[in-house]
Amino acid sequence: MSPKIAVIVGSIRNDSLNRKLALALAAQGPQDFSFEHVRIDDLPNFNQDLEKDHGEAVKRFKGEIASAAGLLFVTPEYNRSIPGLLKNAIDHGSRPYGQSVWAGKPAGVIGISSGAIGTALAQQHLRNVLAYLDVPTLGQPEAFIQNKEGLLDDKGNIGVEATQKFLKSWMDKYAAFVKQHTKS
Numbered sequence: 304m305s306p307k308i309a310v311i312v313g314s315i316r317n318d319s320l321n322r323k324l325a326l327a328l329a330a331q332g333p334q335d336f337s338f339e340h341v342r343i344d345d346l347p348n349f350n351q352d353l354e355k356d357h358g359e360a361v362k363r364f365k366g367e368i369a370s371a372a373g374l375l376f377v378t379p380e381y382n383r384s385i386p387g388l389l390k391n392a393i394d395h396g397s398r399p400y401g402q403s404v405w406a407g408k409p410a411g412v413i414g415i416s417s418g419a420i421g422t423a424l425a426q427q428h429l430r431n432v433l434a435y436l437d438v439p440t441l442g443q444p445e446a447f448i449q450n451k452e453g454l455l456d457d458k459g460n461i462g463v464e465a466t467q468k469f470l471k472s473w474m475d476k477y478a479a480f481v482k483q484h485t486k487s
Contacts, residue, residue: 311341311374313376313389314378319379320450323415325375369404375410379425381425385432410440411441414448415449
């Protein structure tokens with residue numbers, strides 16, 4: 304059975320660069336992995352008062368994360384941090400206390416933006432949150448992708464050969480990291 308990777312994209316914009324990057328990464332990933340995009344835009348705002356009966360969208364989300372062998376976070380950077388939508392999803396998955404679906408699941412963190420440093424600060428903030436939640440995270444290579452004309456098309460095809468090689472290498476390291484952390 305192929306390892307299932309839950310792909311969590313921190314942007315819901317119609318023309319999201321990070322969604323395009325997530326498609327490109329899945330295409331560069333190993334054939335023996337399956338990549339399933341997990342919806343987060345339908346999750347209600349986290350409210351601890353409702354965590355015992357948080358609704359169908361949260362149950363679906365937590366089930367998809369729980370059944371995954373690994374996690375792939377593809378996030379933009381909003382105001383030097385992660386988007387509120389992504390943080391909301393992380394909070395839902397971590398609650399109620401003692402019932403986190405995140406713990407022990409190996410993760411990769413990557414993102415793309417038009418800025419020169421890519422999503423470096425958002426990735427660092429996300430890594431801090433994931434460390435608290437006991438999510439082992441691939442440390443190297445780091446990937447701070449700056450979007451340039453022709454880098455990605457709408458289907459996630461990579462138009463720059465050097466970037467394609469880098470992302471393939473990144474995905475190979477990520478896959479090895481997942482396999483290392485999911486051995487029985």
